[in-house]
Amino acid sequence: MLVKVYAAAVHGISAIKVTIEVNCSKGIQFLLVGLADAAVRESHERIISALQVCNYKIPRNRIVINMAPADIRKEGASYDLPLAIGILAATEQIDSSRLEKFMIMGELSLDGSLKPVRGVLPIAIQAKADGFEGIILPRENAKEAAVVNDFKVYGVDSLKEVIEFIDGKKDLEPVCMNIREEFHNQQQFFEYDFSEVRGQENVKRALEVAAAGGHNLLMIGPPGSGKSMLAKRLPSILPPFSMEESLETTKIHSVAGKLGSSTSLMVQRPFRSPHHTISNVAMVGGGSSPQPGEISLAHNGVLFLDELPEFNRNVLEVMRQPLEDRMINVSRARFTVDYPAGFMLIASMNPCPCGYYNHPDRPCLCAPGTVQKYMNRISGPLLDRIDLHIEIVPVPFEKISERRPSEQSIAVRERVVRARAIQEERFRDHKGIYCNAQMSTKLLHKYATPDADGLARLKTAMERLNLSARAYDRILKVSRTIADLAGAENIETAHIAEAINYRNLDRETWGM
Secondary structure: OEEEEEEEEEEOOEEEEEEEEEEEEOOOEEEEEOOEOHHHHOHHHHHHHHHHHOOOOOOOOEEEEEEEOOOOOEOOOOOHHHHHHHHHHHOOOOOOOOHHHEEEOOEEOOOOEEEOOOOHHHHHHHHHHOOOOEEEEEHHHHHHHOOOOOOEEEEEOEHHHHHHHHOOOOOOOOOOOOHHHHHHHOOOOOOOOHHHOOOOHHHHHHHHHHHHHOOOEEEEOOOOOOHHHHHHOHHHHOOOOOHHHHHHHHHHHHHOOOOOOOOOOOOOOOEEOOOOOOOHHHHHEEOOOOEEOHHHHOOOOEEEEOOHHHOOHHHHHOOHHHHHHOEEEEEOOOOEEEEEOOOEEEEEEOOOOOOOOOOOOOOOOOOOOHHHHHHOOOOHHHHOOOOEEEEOOOOOHHHHOOOOOOOOHHHHHHHHHHHHHHHHHHOOOOOOOOOHHHOOHHHHHHHOOOOHHHHHHHHHHHHHOOOOOOHHHHHHHHHHHHHHHHOOOOOOHHHHHHHHOOEHHHOOOOOO
């Protein structure tokens, strides 16, 4: 008897329907075709053990299983459950009339219980798009799949439970989630808050400007000056997720297996902080079994690179294209996948190997020329994509011991949201442009042209401070953001002056 069971394969952050065709005939043989990897082929042993525990007969027939489309690679143990159901239906041990209504995914244990799988959200979205009535999944994945509206999601604990449901012997209650309520209730809770930071008002201001315009930022300062502490608090002042951004980010983390069993929807912007020993593949994604890298896991959030010069230079260079295009294309001999990579890059570094160049109290012990050599570990093209460079000095004791509370993140966030609303209206007719940091040269001339006094101030600064030519566009973009924060329609001289202060590394005398 020939039956069809439906599952899905994850490709990038999307899913493709997989039709599992099971044919049972006379003979003694088990054949599995359709470009299945080792984990899928090993499912035969897990299925036999699970069926025995559930008191079902082990088929003594010739069973041929085809997983179509045959040119799409099937990976992982998530096909165990549909394969087991297909074998039972093909040997007429269960009713096959309801199989066409559901997509089925799940990994089997030897005792017939189900283990969670990856990529459930894109699979559920694809199942709904393909017209299925519902999806049957391990219970631990049910909340994640229930994010999809108007779609039945059945969470089950064991193979036996699925069999009884398919046979009509047992009814299952679909998992229901009030996604909008959960989405809005959890958006205001952050582990870290700006009010916990004493002093560093100029750096807080730079982070506010970066958040308001979507700008990349580099902090340079000695050890213990608060660089990491400040970076960790940046997500608390970024604009709240829109539902579309939340779904897209959740899909990426679902495919990577980074969602917890209690998480159904990501409601806060991600903050990723990889170690400086990270490899190229771990940063950009890919591998023999394609997975999103750190730059994709930071999509719609923050990628924090602590001790930037310590990263492998090749790792830093592969980020140049994603920083511009907000997308990473991973091409290999057997596959090509696209992963979103629209992140804010926040980096920190010591000013020199010993860490105390320009320190107000401690002398720098580095040899002449060492500071410039240390800075040269970061290429000019990468620095060119970082809009703000801010120097940090240690906080004096008087500030650290101060009991007066600092401004809370929620107050800063309100200003950032107002500035982003101005930019959203400004770029409403420009597809793919959402904030000032993404402005092209054409848009820069249209929306970020300073007045005569501001232009004169910029010219003077570039001449006196020996600013490089690449600093010009960056200063204008940051000036436009500062003007938006102030609610000003035009860029004023004060806005230009503040933006110039955020280009420390462009000064030719820096590090000399």
